[in-house]
Amino acid sequence: MIHLAKRVIRQTLNDKRSIMMILVAPLLILTLIYFLLGDSDYVPTVGVNQGAIPESLTTALEEQDLVIADLTDNEVQQAEKYLNDHQGIDAIMESSQDSGMTITMYEPSSKGAKAVNEIQKAVASLNPSAQFTMKYVYGTQEQSTFDSLGYVFLALFSFFLVFIISGMALVRERSGGTLERLLMTPSKRGEVILGYTAGYGVFAILQALLIVLYSIFVLQLSSAGNIGWILLTMVLLAVTAVSFGATISIFSTSELQVVQMIPFTIIPQVFFSGLIPLDLIPYHLGNLSYIMPIYYGAAAIKGVMVYGNGFMEIWGYLAGLITFAILLFLINTRALKKFRQM
Structure with a gap:
């Protein structure tokens, strides 16, 4: 048994590909996962009509980790069309007395989720009980x-x-x-x-x-x-x-x-x-x-x-x-x- 084990060890040591797969490949893959799944410095962009929302909400949004794009009232109302033409915008927020707070995103994604999280933190600082309606240009929130x-x-x-x-x-x-x-x-x-x-x-x-x-x-x-x-x-x-x-x-x-x-x-x-x-x-x-x-x-x-x-x-x-x-x-x-x- 010992002789067989020694022979296997010698054969493995002489096989550079096996050594690479055993020792180098795990480190390479873990490093790649670290970069891909680690904390991202991505800052989402949120479109709002600053003239149509309270100044306090604008201030609260500016304090969050996001970029605010000032849109016209027409662009906000046609949020799905605007997002389809401007994919650099991660979410568009619309606030009205009738429908409450509506957040429209291009599709379910981690970028959109990060934008929603920053919006929710801003709104919660003013009204912790505020409710949101989520809309997507493509896909739905309920899809598997x-x-x-x-x-x-x-x-x-x-x-x-x-x-x-x-x-x-x-x-x-x-x-x-x-x-x-x-x-x-x-x-x-x-x-x-x-x-x-x-x-x-x-x-x-x-x-x-x-x-x-x-x-x-x-x-x-x-x-x-x-x-x-x-x-x-x-x-x-x-x-x-x-x-x-x-x-x-x-x-x-x-x-x-x-x-x-x-x-x-x-x-x-x-x-x-x-x-x-x-x-x-x-x-x-x-x-x-x-x-x-x-x-x-x-x-x-x-x-x-x-x-x-x-x-x-x-x-x-x-x-x-x-x-x-x-x-x-x-x-x-x-x-x-x-x-x-x-």
């Missing part, structure tokens, strides 16, 4: 967490599962000698990569279709837009995941090494998929989302499902996924020659 974040899970599950399957399968193909024999034929490296991508892409597309149809028609996940655009986004995301898995497999010699890359390649993307508003992330770390494929897929799906967007609103995200797929194809084609000497 699954309804509000379902688009994120669609993107994550599709990308992650396809990545695992394609990455491990390609490593197995190479370790079994299939890839080497294939490259001895007149087939070009680009054709080999395209062949594998197309082959696994078929199952990735089937999975994407199944996930979307099951979520919407069985689990009743609401969608404000055309389901066709969701399917197109999921298909592009799945194809990108196949190419991403191929990239990781080329630099791995076993299925274990593919798994070892997950903490460095997949888990960080989870935090930038829409679970956390990017402008709440400190030190401008939200900009890292632009180098992560899942962000583009989740953003496009959210645009369709939550906002009812069409092609003209999501084409940039679709172009991002296509760009990633092309870039990964070029990397994979080049890597076959450079790292495997084929």
Whole structure:
């Protein structure tokens, strides 16, 4: 038993990827969580018509941790339209003797919640028993967490599962000698990569279709837009995941090494998929989302499902996924020659 334990320890110490996953990956992920979920210095912006509310309320709002945007009476009354055109405003507050205090937000979010919290503190300092009515341009206060974040899970599950399957399968193909024999034929490296991508892409597309149809028609996940655009986004995301898995497999010699890359390649993307508003992330770390494929897929799906967007609103995200797929194809084609000497 002792000899076996010593052999395992020696093998692990000689495997740099295992050491990185055991010692470095937890610290990296915890540090990332610290930055993403720690205290944010974000200051919400609240729109009010200062001429229509008591001066004491204006003073109380100014004492809170928020920015006040002075709006006209017409802009406040058409709060939903104004928020749709000016997404830099987190909430609009309207006070009237008939309906009381009304707070309108773009959608349920941590930014809106922070704005409401500051407004409530200001009002409570003047009238602790004041009541509020919450309104949203998109979504409702009563919607479940699954309804509000379902688009994120669609993107994550599709990308992650396809990545695992394609990455491990390609490593197995190479370790079994299939890839080497294939490259001895007149087939070009680009054709080999395209062949594998197309082959696994078929199952990735089937999975994407199944996930979307099951979520919407069985689990009743609401969608404000055309389901066709969701399917197109999921298909592009799945194809990108196949190419991403191929990239990781080329630099791995076993299925274990593919798994070892997950903490460095997949888990960080989870935090930038829409679970956390990017402008709440400190030190401008939200900009890292632009180098992560899942962000583009989740953003496009959210645009369709939550906002009812069409092609003209999501084409940039679709172009991002296509760009990633092309870039990964070029990397994979080049890597076959450079790292495997084929």
